[in-house]
Amino acid sequence: MRYTYEGNGYKGWEKNLDFFGKDFLVELFYKMLRIRMIEEEIEGRYHDDFMKTPIHLVIGQEATAVGACSALKYSDLLYSGHRTHGAYLGKGGDLKKMLSEMHCKSNGCVGSRGGSMHLIDPDVGMAWSSAIVGGALPIATGAALASQVRKENNVIMVFLGDGGTEEGVCSESLNFAALKKLPIIFFCENNFYSVQSPLQTRQPKRDIVRWAEGHDVNAIAVDGTNVLDVYKTARNAVEDIKNGSGPWFIEAKVYRFRAHGGAGDDSKTGYRDIKEREAWEKQCPVNSYSSFLMRNNILANQQRLDMERKIKIEIKDAFDFALNSPEPQKTDLYQFVYAD
Amino acid sequence: MPWDEGLVNSLVYDEPDPDQGRVLSYPHALNESLDLALSGDPSVMILGQGVDDPSAMFGTTKGLRERHGNARVFDTPLSEEGMMGICTGAAMRGMRPVYMHNRPDFILLAFNQLITHASKCHFMDNGLNKVPLVVWAAIGRGWGSGAQHSQAIQGLLIGVPGLKIVMPSTPYDAKGLMLEAIYDNSPTLIFEHRWLMKKSGFVPEKKYTVPIGKGIVRREGKDVTIVGASHAIELAFQASKKLFEIGIDVEVIDLRTIQPLDDEIIGNSLKKTGRLLVVDTGWAIGGVCAEIGFRAAEKWFSDLKSPVRRIGLPDVPTPAGYGLEQFFYPTADNIAETVREMCVKK
Structure with missing residues (x-):
């Protein structure tokens, strides 16, 4: 096993419950559970072949999506890389529009021009995503520049992975954000693998947070499996930025329980140890948080079952909606090459 | 390099007829268009390596920072890809950046953001965002510019859907096409030619545009x-x-x-x-x-x-x-x- 969990789970977090409030604690759980169930349904239906789009599941990475996005308002903008499902849903994106997009329908969130890697919904501040690693970083930085010049008083967040830090444009974006003290959070989900290439074959053994600090941005590491740690840190960063701190870089170590793309896990191909995945599954963001809430009498088992039932209905409705949605027409192809 | 200035100065262009109206040099015409754009719209930004240095991008950006401030006219890091993406992101959020390069060769460093992002954003997101971005560069020639400072890259870009490519030949067009490009809501490249910077011509003082796509x-x-x-x-x-x-x-x-x-x-x-x-x-x-x-x-x-x-x-x-x-x-x-x-x- 190369990469092991080094956090402390929810140990000690029971002292902070009042800080969050009970309703909010439950809401965080609901959001994570919903993303997990949506992803599992997408995975289960993938081989029906109605979703003719690559998929990059966030199963195992729900705490980062929900924790980070919950620190943002609708007017704050989110940008992401190819693994968009969690970001889109975490920011409040519409499930029907998402599934329609994944079914290549004309009423998808971007009219069947993007597929699963380009889940965008300006109504909720899910601003844009790029399928080129690191591609969204300068675009988000530019959005932060626009916010600063236009005095919009909002915060921009951009998701990247460990691979994204290797792109030259990541350093270029951090440098410019630091130079101009831009209102932006670079949120790095370090899941240790870029497709099947482990971090150790791509980077020297070093602390990504310290590397980020070298660009003169504020940087901190969080436990990416712990939604409360992620939320609290992201919220602090948002407040700090509103007080003029300039950019933040947050590294969250997480693990994807599935392959880079497609349905199922591909650990058995040998690029990573199945035991490594199993060890991280013990820190499953959804279940570890569920246990924590139940231990502290904030969530009851029946409540979780009720939530699951409700989410199941929502998912079925959304899939039915997507499957029955209209196909794009030939004339749609030629739209939006140039802007009016 | 006195000999290169000598070469450019030896270029013979037809003298403009002063009876036609006011005569301006090519860089001066561009300077006037940028100044008008900055004055007329708070979302216009001019940026690039050296836009506020004493040589002021052949004189095209002279005095703009002093007149319009650091926030909208500024020098940039040597990060072509990053800055192209930053301009794209700012344009998607309502700014109208004019990103200037001394030579098109530097734009090659930014092809990922220009070709794979800026040109396609509007199409990819089904028209949700627009990218009113202008990318400007002057093609070099002579004075030992050589293989890496003289590339005329319009041919590489003509087949990229979503981009507009403008190549003026007179000071009048340089001003009118620059203004049109800034007001256009699609990413637009303007390739000037270094040797045209010594040309003068009739340029009206008023704000006017020359349509893109019309010869x-x-x-x-x-x-x-x-x-x-x-x-x-x-x-x-x-x-x-x-x-x-x-x-x-x-x-x-x-x-x-x-x-x-x-x-x-x-x-x-x-x-x-x-x-x-x-x-x-x-x-x-x-x-x-x-x-x-x-x-x-x-x-x-x-x-x-x-x-x-x-x-x-x-x-x-x-x-x-x-x-x-x-x-x-x-x-x-x-x-x-x-x-x-x-x-x-x-």
Whole structure:
């Protein structure tokens, strides 16, 4: 096993419950559970072949999506890389529009021009995503520049992975954000693998947070499996930025329980140890948080079952909606090459 | 490098007629358009390496930072890809950036953001966002610019959907097309030519625009149509004067915009002349010459009296040395000789 969990789970977090409030604690759980169930349904239906789009599941990475996005308002903008499902849903994106997009329908969130890697919904501040690693970083930085010049008083967040830090444009974006003290959070989900290439074959053994600090941005590491740690840190960063701190870089170590793309896990191909995945599954963001809430009498088992039932209905409705949605027409192809 | 300034200063351009109106230099015309754009719209930004240094991008950005402030006119890090993405992201959020480069060669560092992002954002997100971005650069030539400081890259970009490509040839057009590009909601590249920076011409003081996608007949003629843009128009003019002396009457069409191309103006001219020579400041293979030549075969074949010819750069990189360079660039004499051949061989 190369990469092991080094956090402390929810140990000690029971002292902070009042800080969050009970309703909010439950809401965080609901959001994570919903993303997990949506992803599992997408995975289960993938081989029906109605979703003719690559998929990059966030199963195992729900705490980062929900924790980070919950620190943002609708007017704050989110940008992401190819693994968009969690970001889109975490920011409040519409499930029907998402599934329609994944079914290549004309009423998808971007009219069947993007597929699963380009889940965008300006109504909720899910601003844009790029399928080129690191591609969204300068675009988000530019959005932060626009916010600063236009005095919009909002915060921009951009998701990247460990691979994204290797792109030259990541350093270029951090440098410019630091130079101009831009209102932006670079949120790095370090899941240790870029497709099947482990971090150790791509980077020297070093602390990504310290590397980020070298660009003169504020940087901190969080436990990416712990939604409360992620939320609290992201919220602090948002407040700090509103007080003029300039950019933040947050590294969250997480693990994807599935392959880079497609349905199922591909650990058995040998690029990573199945035991490594199993060890991280013990820190499953959804279940570890569920246990924590139940231990502290904030969530009851029946409540979780009720939530699951409700989410199941929502998912079925959304899939039915997507499957029955209209196909794009030939004339749609030629739209939006140039802007009016 | 005094000898390079000497070379540029030795360029002979026709003197503008002062009776026509106010005469401005090419950089001054651009400076005026940028100044007008900054004054008229708080979302306009001018940025690039050295835009506020003493040489002020050939003088085009002179005084802009002093007049409009650091927030909207600023020098940038040497991060071409990053800055291209930053401009794209800012444009998607309501700014109108003009990202300036001394040479198109530097834009090559930013192709990921320009080609894979800026040009496609509007299409990819189904029209949710617009990218009103202007990318400006001046093609170098001479003075040892060599392979890495002289690339005319319009031919590489003509096949990228979503981009507009503008190549002015006069100070009047430089001002009007810059303003039009800034107001346009699609990413637009403006390729100037370093040698045109010494040109002067009639430039009205008011705010005006020149439409993107529309060419103009610079010289009417009946025997051969020469199509080109930017500095190629200067060469075509010189050639047409020589040709007129031997009884060949050339029509010169200045495309002004490479993408979208003004097919109509070329087609109309060919109906009259039946002969087409395409001249470009870039490489002949696979670029502007190739595209227009193919359109001629596709659309105007029945109007043609002789094979279409092209004059662009030969299929080699630009040499740095003065001697080799003489064999590399097209000249008015090359153009005149080619046109003469076209008229002889029926």
